[in-house]
Amino acid sequence: MAKNKFYVVWNGRQVGVFSTWDSCKMQIEGFKGAQYKSFPDRQSAEAAFTAGYATCQKTTDNGQQSSFKSYESLPENQRPIGQSIAVDAACSGNPGKMEFQGVFVETNTNLFKSPVYEQGTNNIGEFLAIVYCLAWQKKNKLSYPIYSDSVNAQKWVREGICKTKIVENDKNKALFDVIRWAEKWLQTNSFRVPIYKWKTEVWGEIPADFGRK
Numbered sequence: 001m002a003k004n005k006f007y008v009v010w011n012g013r014q015v016g017v018f019s020t021w022d023s024c025k026m027q028i029e030g031f032k033g034a035q036y037k038s039f040p041d042r043q044s045a046e047a048a049f050t051a052g053y054a055t056c057q058k059t060t061d062n063g064q065q066s067s068f069k070s071y072e073s074l075p076e077n078q079r080p081i082g083q084s085i086a087v088d089a090a091c092s093g094n095p096g097k098m099e100f101q102g103v104f105v106e107t108n109t110n111l112f113k114s115p116v117y118e119q120g121t122n123n124i125g126e127f128l129a130i131v132y133c134l135a136w137q138k139k140n141k142l143s144y145p146i147y148s149d150s151v152n153a154q155k156w157v158r159e160g161i162c163k164t165k166i167v168e169n170d171k172n173k174a175l176f177d178v179i180r181w182a183e184k185w186l187q188t189n190s191f192r193v194p195i196y197k198w199k200t201e202v203w204g205e206i207p208a209d210f211g212r213k
Contacts, residue, residue: 007019007021010052012031081145083144085102085145088101089129094122098175099114100125114129123164126150127182128162143193147206
């Protein structure tokens with residue numbers, strides 16, 4: 001069940017984190033230059049308030065403002081679920097430097113981002129992104145559906161194992177430690193939320209995309 005959203009006001013009559021839209025609206029309606037944004041939970045709202053407005057405006061690696069909402073022109077029943085989390089990975093080389101992140105779909109808000117791991121692959125990153133999102137939601141008592149554009153990663157999560165052909169070595173040991181954590185988490189936790197395939201061909205790039213294509 002989705003939780004109530006929280007609202008951050010960086011520039012308004014009063015600034016801070018507000019638990020209802022009405023209380024947020026009182027601070028920004030008619031206020032010139034108001035800066036505000038909604039977040040899926042209090043933890044991410046408070047972190048965003050501390051980070052500042054500019055930091056929370058999602059940009060791609062080349063500094064351009066991201067635009068992932070091409071699906072807004074579609075009928076509502078053909079759009080992705082707004083109250084959901086999209087996950088994705090990026091890898092420079094194969095294998096190469098790999099990282100993953102999670103983004104709240106409705107607001108394009110970054111919820112988490114991994115360190116950069118050596119000698120990873122996109123498939124490993126996509127797998128870890130889903131498992132991390134499951135664990136992150138359980139820890140924060142959330143239950144949002146997850147979107148991933150990787151069929152392989154979803155299959156690996158269902159089977160509870162990362163079926164990579166990459167061999168562990170000294171350079172990628174930290175990555176394999178995370179893989180072992182993810183597999184153990186799946187084996188020892190029953191918490192699950194729906195995991196859906198992101199329809200890239202209809203909706204455009206997944207909101208968690210790193211913008212490196």
